Amino acid sequence: MPAHALKRSTLLTLCACVLVAQSMVAAVNLLIPQLASSGLHPSHTQILWTVDAYVIVFAGLLIPAGALGDRYGRKGALLCGLALFAAGATTSALAAGPAPLIAGRGVSGAGAALITPATMSILVRLAGPERRAQAMASWTLAIGLGGMAGNLGGGLAGQYLSWRALFAAMVPLAAVLAAAVAVTTPRTDRSAQGSPDPVGTLLLTAGLVAVLFGIIEGPGHGWTSARILTAFGVGALLVAAFTVHALRSRAPLFDPRVFRAAGLRASTLGLATGFFGLFALFFVNSQYLQEVKGFGPALTGVAIVPLIVGMALVPKFAARWSARPRPVVGTGLALIGVGLLAASTADAGTPYPLYACWLLVISAGTGLAMPALTLGVVVSLPPHRAGLGSGLGTSAREIGAALGVAVAGTVLAGHGGFASGMGPALRTVGAVVLLATALVVAGFRPAARRPAPTASGAPAVEEPAA
Numbered sequence: 001m002p003a004h005a006l007k008r009s010t011l012l013t014l015c016a017c018v019l020v021a022q023s024m025v026a027a028v029n030l031l032i033p034q035l036a037s038s039g040l041h042p043s044h045t046q047i048l049w050t051v052d053a054y055v056i057v058f059a060g061l062l063i064p065a066g067a068l069g070d071r072y073g074r075k076g077a078l079l080c081g082l083a084l085f086a087a088g089a090t091t092s093a094l095a096a097g098p099a100p101l102i103a104g105r106g107v108s109g110a111g112a113a114l115i116t117p118a119t120m121s122i123l124v125r126l127a128g129p130e131r132r133a134q135a136m137a138s139w140t141l142a143i144g145l146g147g148m149a150g151n152l153g154g155g156l157a158g159q160y161l162s163w164r165a166l167f168a169a170m171v172p173l174a175a176v177l178a179a180a181v182a183v184t185t186p187r188t189d190r191s192a193q194g195s196p197d198p199v200g201t202l203l204l205t206a207g208l209v210a211v212l213f214g215i216i217e218g219p220g221h222g223w224t225s226a227r228i229l230t231a232f233g234v235g236a237l238l239v240a241a242f243t244v245h246a247l248r249s250r251a252p253l254f255d256p257r258v259f260r261a262a263g264l265r266a267s268t269l270g271l272a273t274g275f276f277g278l279f280a281l282f283f284v285n286s287q288y289l290q291e292v293k294g295f296g297p298a299l300t301g302v303a304i305v306p307l308i309v310g311m312a313l314v315p316k317f318a319a320r321w322s323a324r325p326r327p328v329v330g331t332g333l334a335l336i337g338v339g340l341l342a343a344s345t346a347d348a349g350t351p352y353p354l355y356a357c358w359l360l361v362i363s364a365g366t367g368l369a370m371p372a373l374t375l376g377v378v379v380s381l382p383p384h385r386a387g388l389g390s391g392l393g394t395s396a397r398e399i400g401a402a403l404g405v406a407v408a409g410t411v412l413a414g415h416g417g418f419a420s421g422m423g424p425a426l427r428t429v430g431a432v433v434l435l436a437t438a439l440v441v442a443g444f445r446p447a448a449r450r451p452a453p454t455a456s457g458a459p460a461v462e463e464p465a466a
Helices: 008-036 044-072 074-093 098-127 132-160 163-184 198-221 226-248 256-260 262-292 297-303 306-321 325-343 352-379 383-413 418-443
Strands: none
Touching: 008 044, 008 074, 008 098, 008 132, 008 163, 008 262, 044 074, 044 098, 044 198, 044 383, 074 098, 074 163, 098 132, 098 352, 098 383, 132 163, 132 262, 132 297, 132 306, 132 352, 198 226, 198 383, 226 256, 256 262, 262 297, 262 325, 262 352, 262 383, 262 418, 306 352, 325 352, 325 418, 352 383, 383 418
């Protein structure tokens, strides 16, 4: 596929798809008060599952969805994902009770799991090596803007519309995106390697879902409760079983030995670290602005807009330095950690402009680190496995995001109220980000030039030097 095959219309369409899919991770959080008082009369547990079903299914299916798109067609996977996303949104919008609402969220999450890796994989195949860094910067920006759009859209719907309107709006939007994909996006070569691995897919998906369940539900049930310990134990056993199966299989879903590549390990840890800090901030930010500062839902959605600035501007410069991941990633993740520590000093008397400055620091760090980390995953695998690479990277993002919310929620629960717990929560998260940053930077070894194995055991592309 020639490098000039990536047209601007294709790039914009694919970025719009991933933006919409990512937006629904955060949008429902700002609708919780309206859902709780709605005619559905959901219980507290049902509200939590309305929020979590999308994330659990989304993250749990990312790796299999990316690998299947590589094998059977990325454009087809993207169109199927948009159809599932719309079907789930329709189910949620028309729900007469909590169960259909939760089921619709799960179906939409399955659609998002097909959309996200397919978009990155198509970009990698069309962009070519010379435009790959710029394409990844745009894709990463779309991920970040999706979180912002989710907060803004959820806030506006919560204050001026209804929760049903948010889901209903996703249906025509998905249809428009599907039409745009059909017109602007060419089909790419499929991966000729391997055949379906239903056993591996089942083991890995079930294992990830069990681990995510434990992470998300841990703060509510207690980290040492029988339910959570069982979830983690089952998840660990299933992932171990997948590893044994994949090492013995002639055509595995993917070969776990890809993680021998230091660049891939460092990049996935870095992605998880960045989203760990970012989503902990999202979780705390909405409560701080509404409960402490007295902002309404719509104003709360608007008040996090400063996070867009760095994400929109910095990646354009970061793409130029993508060949030197160690200083770029280290600086970016460190800025996220420092910004969180600064935000931990906020209280009722903190002027919003000062708080916005701390958001800008976090934003700049995110815009600096994420393109290089995303590219680090991509170049650690051969181009025909780009869907798998996207699945691995996005799974790391979602697991990091779930951990960030869980850790912040756990620290908050250990204090008398939100006002007294916000500072310790953000300080804890910021400290973890800085510690993990040191591990990530150490993982980008300057002399690491040894090729990583592919899913078939063959050498992959060389890792970039730091």
